[in-house]
Amino acid sequence: MKWNTYDPAPFFDEVLEDIDKPRPVAANLLKYIKSLSNEELQIRKEASQLCIEGMGVSFTVYSEGNNIDRDWPFDIIPRPISADEWEQVDKGLKQRLKALNLFINDVYNDQKIIKDGVVPGHLIDGSSNYLEACKGITPPHGVWANISGTDLVRDGEGTFRVLEDNLRVPSGVSYMIENRGVTKRTFPELFDEQSIMPVSDYPIKLYEMLASLSPRNVDAPLIAVLTPGIYNSAYFEHSFLAQEMGAQLVEGADLFVDEDDCVYMHTVNGKRMVDVIYRRVDDTFLDPEVFNKDSMLGVPGIMRSWKQGKVAIANAPGSGVADDKAVYAYVPDMIKYYLDEEAILPNVKTYLCHIEEDLQYTLDNIEELVVKPVNESGGYGILIGPRATKEEHEEFRKLIKANPRNYVSQPTLSLSTAPVVTDAGISPRHLDLRPFILQGKDCWVTKGGLTRVAMTEGSLVVNSSQGGGSKDTWIVET
Structure with missing residues (x-):
């Protein structure tokens, strides 16, 4: 009953070459x-x-004005990828983030x-993520996007x-780590x-990357994870990473900028200077002065401190451009322009609605395409x-015509599938993968990433906020 009805055709399946x-x-x-x-x-x-x-792994869904905490949806069958194949993906991700940081x-x-x-x-002129306040700045190592989820x-x-x-502010890495812990308990x-x-070395690598940004040459820079608070959908991750790194978990009210334009943290023993802020707050909420x-x-004056190089912020404000x-x-x-290389990892074909030809194609073929707002x-x-x-x-035709710059379209992808355990047995479901790349003084890629699964049969929507789930990702040495 489990496998004799399992048929992922016509899609590429992560586990089966054929039935x-x-x-x-x-x-x-x-x-x-x-x-x-x-x-x-x-x-x-x-x-x-x-x-x-028991581990308290949860995420928050925003629904009709309410915040609902739910246990993390998880499928127990891992998604395996060979280490040889991953080696090429690793190179492609590093190449891509290097070019993107040069571009920013x-x-x-x-x-x-x-x-x-x-x-x-x-x-750039039409991008809501281009921040005038960031003009003329070059962060440590020339890196703006220190943490990327591709x-x-x-x-x-x-x-x-x-x-x-x-x-x-890419999220999901804590669930990648917790997925491994659950899988080890389920199939030891x-x-x-x-x-x-x-994958358990991520918090160490994150700490090392953040420490490499410190404006002070000290053995143990003070690193703070800036969270919007307990009602944020990714708060579990904020607290998880702070604890795993041995960093301070803070909200905006815990920090202040002194007359010397340095950032300090309130403590019971007085103020402590903060060297690096791993911010999980959106750009436009970072500094009410700007x-x-x-x-x-956010923290009044934090942009002033950052511009003077007295505190490092990851990811740097303005990275969203x-x-x-x-x-x-x-x-x-960009990869060709800055690195004089061909892209190792190809893009999905994308039609830009601000281009007249692409706009007309999108309007004429909207029934066959996926249309996305750019931000x-x-x-x-x-x-x-x-x-x-x-x-x-x-x-959507009306929305696109009203603001072509705000939309792109892509072919409906034949996303790969992998088996999941349902109440009726084993069934194929579509999935994607979000690896995480760290770039500071050096660049490093997770061994795998967060595999997100569309838990509804036939669905292509894998986001947890839209009803998706996840599974452990195995990079297997053969």
């Missing part, structure tokens, strides 16, 4: 899973949920890439493609049979053409 043949990297995993009855699988599934509840620094300084006609200037998908041929770059015997690369004057989440789905289409050109995240504001109604198609 009776496992991929080499998944052979041990599949053999073991097949040895378990449906009843045993359901018992393991229930045990994993109890484990998640260029945009806020000389704008050579615009003057040379590689990227049109109106993309969303990858496999196409129908099994090729990894970049779906989008997340350079502002599988880790004895093969070499699976670790951006949103009503913000209670490259976190734009229209700018995304030009990343292969939204979390799966919000997206139209999936083949699954939308005629009324929704027409509504």
Whole structure:
């Protein structure tokens, strides 16, 4: 009952080459899973949920004005990828983030890439993420986006493609780490049979990267994780990372800028100077003196301190100028321009609605395309053409015509699938992958990432806020 009805066709499947043949990297995993009855699988599934509840792994869904905490949705069957294949992905991710950081620094300084006609200037002029307050700044090591979460998908041929770059406040890495912990408790015997690369070293690597940004040459710089507070959807992650790094978890009211323009933290023993801030607060809420004057989440004067090099902020304010789905289409050109290399990881074909030809194509073929606003995240504001109604198609046509710069479109992807455990047995579900890249003095990529799964049959929406779940990602040495 479990596998004789499992048929992922016509999609690329992460575990099966065809209906009776496992991929080499998944052979041990599949053999073991097949040895378990449906009843045993359901018992393991229930045990994993109890484990998640006991560990307090949760996320917040915003619904009709209410904040609802939910246990992290998790599927117990891991997603295996070979270490040989991952080596190329690792190189491609480092190449991409290096070029993106060169682009951001260029945009806020000389704008050579615009003057040379590689990227049109109106993309920057029309970007809500371009911050005038950041002009003329070069952060430590020339790096703006220190932490990136790059969303990858496999196409129908099994090729990894970049779906989008997340350079502002990318989230999800704590769930990647917790997924591994739950899987080890659910299938401990599988880790004895093969070499699976670790993910638990991320907090150490994050600490080392953040410490490399410190303006003071001290052995133990004070690092603070700036959170919007307990009602933020990613608060679990903020507290998790602060604890794992041994950093301070703070809110805006815990910090202040003194007359010397340094950032300090209130403590029971008096003020302590802060060297590095890992901020999980959006740009425009960071400093009420510069951006949103009503913000209670940020720190008055923090931008002044950052500009003078007296505190480091990761990711740097203004990084979001490259976190734009229209700018995304030009990343292969950036790689060629700045690095004189071809992109190792290809983009998904993207139509830019500010270009007349692409606009007309999008309007004429909207029933077959995925349409995205350029600055939204979390799966919000997206139209999936083949699954939308005629009324929704027409509504989006009007939105696109009213503001073409704000929209891009892409072909509806044949996302790869992997098996998940359902109440009825084993069933294929679509998924993506978010690896995390750290760049400070050095650059480092997680061994795998957060695999997000569309838990609804046939759905292409993997975001947890939209009903998606996740599974452990294995980079397997063979």
